[in-house]
Amino acid sequence: MDEVRLRALRERIDELDEALAVLLERRAETAREIGAAKGDGPTYDPAREARILRNLQARHPDLDPEALGAVHREVISLCRGVQRHLSAACLGPEGSFSHAAALRALGHGTNLALQPDLPSVFRALEEGSAALGVVPVENTLEGTVLPTLDAFSRAAPEVRVLRELRLPVRHVLASREPALDRIREVHSHPQALAQCRLWLAGHLPGTPQIPEASTSGAAERAARTPGTACLCSREAAGLRGLTVLARDVQDHPHNATRFWVLGTGQAPEGNPRKTSLLFTVPHRPGTLLDALDPLREAGLNLTLIQSRPLPENPFEYFFCVDFQGPAEAPEAARALEAMEARCFRLRILGSYPVES
Numbered sequence: 001m002d003e004v005r006l007r008a009l010r011e012r013i014d015e016l017d018e019a020l021a022v023l024l025e026r027r028a029e030t031a032r033e034i035g036a037a038k039g040d041g042p043t044y045d046p047a048r049e050a051r052i053l054r055n056l057q058a059r060h061p062d063l064d065p066e067a068l069g070a071v072h073r074e075v076i077s078l079c080r081g082v083q084r085h086l087s088a089a090c091l092g093p094e095g096s097f098s099h100a101a102a103l104r105a106l107g108h109g110t111n112l113a114l115q116p117d118l119p120s121v122f123r124a125l126e127e128g129s130a131a132l133g134v135v136p137v138e139n140t141l142e143g144t145v146l147p148t149l150d151a152f153s154r155a156a157p158e159v160r161v162l163r164e165l166r167l168p169v170r171h172v173l174a175s176r177e178p179a180l181d182r183i184r185e186v187h188s189h190p191q192a193l194a195q196c197r198l199w200l201a202g203h204l205p206g207t208p209q210i211p212e213a214s215t216s217g218a219a220e221r222a223a224r225t226p227g228t229a230c231l232c233s234r235e236a237a238g239l240r241g242l243t244v245l246a247r248d249v250q251d252h253p254h255n256a257t258r259f260w261v262l263g264t265g266q267a268p269e270g271n272p273r274k275t276s277l278l279f280t281v282p283h284r285p286g287t288l289l290d291a292l293d294p295l296r297e298a299g300l301n302l303t304l305i306q307s308r309p310l311p312e313n314p315f316e317y318f319f320c321v322d323f324q325g326p327a328e329a330p331e332a333a334r335a336l337e338a339m340e341a342r343c344f345r346l347r348i349l350g351s352y353p354v355e356s
């Protein structure tokens with residue numbers, strides 16, 4: 001080893017780190033000035049953030065785009081935190097997939113308020129104890145996360161979607177027990193139990209599967225209960241000192257969940273690429289088809305359609321539809337106007353940028 005050369009190179013690294021920190025200070029100060037110039041305007045502008053990341057990744061192809069994205073998301077998170085102290089609510093406890101999605105979307109400069117269930121995330125937004133919320137919407141194996149749509153249908157009208165992101169979901173089976181033959185019960189969120197159905201049938205046939213409010217809550221339970229295993233992320237297992245008995249136990253390697261970042265403020269402008277609607281129609285033959293027809297006529301591509309029961313009107317339903325493209329585009333705006341006239345109630349949940 002060339003000690004002299006190594007020392008010189010490390011001195012250069014120290015200088016570069018110092019220069020980076022000086023630049024960070026200047027960036028944070030500029031972001032603070034932007035915050036003052038925006039006044040009451042929204043602090044969080046996901047479309048602007050996505051543009052910054054895309055441009056940097058395109059201009060610096062020699063740097064791994066995933067790693068550059070991860071570093072720069074934290075840079076922006078730090079600058080956002082200087083503008084305004086933002087807090088965001090998501091399903092906890094620590095190590096849930098919602099927690100991972102919130103960190104990926106908003107970075108460590110945001111104060112994350114971990115909630116016991118999904119309705120509490122919406123309540124935190126409505127009461128103003130959190131400026132933002134992060135909720136799961138759809139999983140590639142199990143489809144729509146129904147409690148999110150149900151909570152959204154009851155939420156105050158100012159709650160809207162600001163952004164969507166996709167997170168790969170990889171489950172481990174973890175326990176304080178050292179081996180699979182000691183497992184008497186498997187605990188997890190119902191979505192996680194369903195995403196690992198085949199693996200569980202093959203490796204733990206007949207073992208009772210117990211639903212929990214979250215995967216990380218299941219990890220907490222497994223840490224204090226002998227004979228119990230949980231399905232959760234590797235991080236959630238590590239945080240509780242659990243032994244990973246099997247990894248990648250989801251029934252498909254490409255298991256992923258899309259999450260929404262929610263807010264109550266004015267939706268920031270940008271280049272939205274998806275619009276989400278919630279609507280109810282009169283309970284008569286053909287009304288659903290009539291309501292959707294303007295979307296077909298406008299040539300809009302639907303990416304989700306989901307019906308959910310209306311508990312107050314037995315056996316009647318509300319519907320949730322996503323289409324590609326912004327609500328403000330002239331053909332979409334015309335279609336939405338025609339659709340509204342055919343619905344009892346039509347609510348635009350958001351028109352927002354989607355992570356590619």
Ligand SMILES: O=C(O)C(=O)C[C@]1(C(=O)O)C=C[C@@H](O)C=C1
Nearest residue numbers: 031034043044045048076079080
């Ligand atoms: O450009 C803005 O509007 C900013 O507030 C600056 C900034 C950034 O740090 O780059 C911070 C927060 C916003 O979400 C977007 C970008």
